[in-house]
Amino acid sequence: MTTFxxxxxxxxxxxxxxxxxxxxxxxxxxxxxxxxxxxxxxYYDYISGTDNQTYNLERDKVLxxxxxxxxxxxxxxxxxxxLAGILGLVLASRTxxxxxxxxxxxxxxxxxxxxxxxxxxxxxxxxxFAGGFLGTVLFTLSYFVLTKTVNIGAVAAxxxxxxxxxxxxxxxxxxxxxxDEIAGRKTMVILLGxxxxxxxxxxxxxxxxxxxxxxxxxxxxxxxxxxxxxxxAVFSVKRFQAMLxxxxxxxxxxxxxxxxxxxxxxxxxxxxIGCLVAFIIR
Numbered sequence: 001m002t003t004f005x006x007x008x009x010x011x012x013x014x015x016x017x018x019x020x021x022x023x024x025x026x027x028x029x030x031x032x033x034x035x036x037x038x039x040x041x042x043y044y045d046y047i048s049g050t051d052n053q054t055y056n057l058e059r060d061k062v063l064x065x066x067x068x069x070x071x072x073x074x075x076x077x078x079x080x081x082x083l084a085g086i087l088g089l090v091l092a093s094r095t096x097x098x099x100x101x102x103x104x105x106x107x108x109x110x111x112x113x114x115x116x117x118x119x120x121x122x123x124x125x126x127x128x129f130a131g132g133f134l135g136t137v138l139f140t141l142s143y144f145v146l147t148k149t150v151n152i153g154a155v156a157a158x159x160x161x162x163x164x165x166x167x168x169x170x171x172x173x174x175x176x177x178x179x180d181e182i183a184g185r186k187t188m189v190i191l192l193g194x195x196x197x198x199x200x201x202x203x204x205x206x207x208x209x210x211x212x213x214x215x216x217x218x219x220x221x222x223x224x225x226x227x228x229x230x231x232x233a234v235f236s237v238k239r240f241q242a243m244l245x246x247x248x249x250x251x252x253x254x255x256x257x258x259x260x261x262x263x264x265x266x267x268x269x270x271x272x273i274g275c276l277v278a279f280i281i282r
Contacts, residue, residue, distance in 0.1 A: 135162025225274025
């Protein structure tokens with residue numbers, strides 16, 4: 001939802017175009033796909049044995065700890081995807097029928113992340129697909145439904161969020177490394193090993209902010225985002241240092257995911273607020 005908001009606000013800043021009806025419909029479609037994907041993940045991770053009481057300590061794993069029926073999770077997810085599909089058809093009729101192809105691709109990736117014969121989550125490409133689709137693709141789609149066009153600036157503006165979403169998944173996989181290895185997964189973190197995985201986490205954070213400041217220099221992002229990004233960067237470094245001190249394990253996964261989510265929200269808020277301020281005072 002942060003990526004959706006950033007893409008929408010950037011569209012307003014970049015073009016001045018806005019529609020509350022389109023914004024609300026797109027927001028609901030994004031929410032339904034996101035929630036449906038989470039449901040599919042819960043379902044397939046449970047029935048494959050990846051999620052179990054031995055290695056999953058998070059209480060929000062309700063299929064593991066709260067005796068929620070896997071079939072209930074599957075039914076809810078299918079319903080949410082159906083609702084998102086209906087909204088997608090309406091949005092396509094208001095913009096372009098090519099939106100069906102792009103939205104359909106997002107739903108396919110959401111399902112095949114843990115579902116199907118070759119789940120993406122069991123490969124080293126999880127960060128690429130999660131960051132790419134929840135970052136750049138979602139950002140540009142949010143921009144497109146409001147403006148009916150896409151430009152290189154919108155794509156470039158999405159990259160910092162793409163990198164931080166990849167970092168969220170990297171933190172998750174670093175904490176789950178032992179359980180994932182036992183379950184037969186071959187994530188990027190498993191291939192790199194625990195020590196080198198920390199450099200991946202550092203690189204994703206550093207590259208995100210470096211790219212964001214470059215966008216300000218290139219006048220793709222307004223200068224108003226600069227001071228906010230500095231504050232967000234300092235906050236993010238402190239959160240990341242807390243994660244490093246705590247270590248990455250099944251026992252520390254909850255606090256670590258909370259920290260990485262906070263630094264992602266800080267970056268997204270900086271972009272949104274900066275663009276909104278620039279639009280208002282322009």
